[in-house]
């Protein structure tokens with residue numbers, strides 16, 4: 050069977066989210082780079098895969114998908130029987146609902162804040178601009194409020210959705226990986242449970258593998 054294809058390089062956080070799921074389940078996959086310098090992501094071939102002209106896109110035979118969290122769910126469902134991995138907790142309606150809840154928290158509360166900081170700290174200077182420090186400090190304040198909630202949840206449970214690792218935890222790693230390399234990462238020191246959770250997350254072989262792919266692509 051031909052390996053599934055992921056369109057977009059690992060350095061993009063939304064691509065890395067899909068890759069870590071593929072690594073967790075041990076699926077064979079091929080990364081197809083999309084050249085942003087020549088605006089390949091806005092070309093008709095890529096728009097047929099992702100009508101918003103973004104990465105990732107994903108192909109499994111005739112099936113084409115976009116939206117990293119939807120692709121991640123597909124990957125985890127498709128390969129669920131291949132091993133012990135049960136990162137969606139399907140089969141247990143309560144646990145899988147908690148995975149949905151906390152995945153929404155990641156997508157709607159955590160990720161937008163992290164993305165604002167990333168854009169100001171890394172993207173704006175790379176494009177020759179000056180980061181807007183007020184956007185960064187407002188974002189870090191908002192992040193503290195989210196981390197207060199995470200710290201409370203991780204005091205009750207080992208992982209965000211409960212006492213089981215899930216897509217929720219994995220989904221946090223790409224933006225957090227970049228954030229941890231920034232000066233603002235010191236904010237995490239006020240949250241010992243969050244720190245311990247991140248240590249656990251970043252010790253996973255699948256996460257380590259994708260971190261190495263991200264570093265290769267970023268330079």
Ligand SMILES: N[C@@H](CCC(=O)N[C@@H](CS)C(=O)NCC(=O)O)C(=O)O
Nearest residue numbers: 061062063102103104105116117118
């Ligand atoms: N919600 C989408 C977001 C995808 C997204 O924002 N991708 C970025 C790269 S991480 C992108 O392609 N940006 C280029 C653009 O928006 O033109 C997902 O989860 O896949």
